Amino acid sequence: MLTLERLRADHADAVLAFERENRAYFARSVPDRGDAYFTPAGFAARHEALLAEQDAGICHFHVVLDADGHLVGRVNLVDVEDGSAELGYRVGELAAGKGVATAAVAQLCRVAGTAYGLASLVAVTHLDNLASRAVLERNSFTVVEDALVDGRPGVRYRRSRLGH
Template identity: 80%
Template sequence: MLTLERLRADHAPALLAFEAENRKYFARTVPDRGDAYFEAAGFAARHQALLAEQDAGICHFHLVLDDEGRIVGRVNLMDVEDGCAELGYRVGERAAGKGVATAAVGQVCRMAATAYGLTSLVAKTTLDNLASRTVLERNAFTAVEDITIDGRPGIRYRRSQAPLPDDTA
């Protein structure tokens, strides 16, 4: 069973380890965050900045934990404004292809409506990222616009936060 935890200060060491462990894996589909991101002092400062954004209600950051309490992914709601936020997520290589992203995104969509009062979510992915497109479509996101992401063809998705029949779980 997956658990979502809202980002906290004490998550920093485990989160840095998760990101470092999956750096090459993530770089296959999204731009690398650069060496500075993985330096302990810089990561700690960035982590504190994320917590400040979360405290201000600008963003909502969540870690996805496995049955043993290990971080296997992240699901974030960013740039909250006028009842809308942008969804972002990543699942580590160990958990990829096991339904983790689909389940975690579904949980965050429910939280977005109930805990955060959001009425819509947007997300984007590259056209060639079939796994990410599948996660979004399985969670009632609809493609609304062709876009370019880092010079690659992409798609912007939108989801209305009207409850779906399976959103009551």
């Protein structure tokens, strides 16, 4: 059983540990966040900024916890505007391939429609990121157009029916 928790100040240590543990793994598929992000001061400033964005209603950030309460992923909604937002997610290496991303995205789609009142979500991924594409397609996202993601060929997805 997975649990989504809205990002809070007291998640900072666990999120930093998660990001450090998975830095090399994430860097294989997305641009690295840079050394400053992983310093205590740099991370603290970034975490505070995320919480401020969340308080302003611009974004909704979440941690994904496994049955033992360990942080195994993150799912986020950014650029909330006009009833829509962009979905982003990352799952740690030890949890990858076990359905964690699919389940977390499904939960967030329900929360997006019910708690946040959103009508649609968009997501982009690299064309060759078959795992990410499968997560989106399993969660009723459909391809809407080709896209460039970090200068590489990608695809943009959309899901309009949220909350179920």
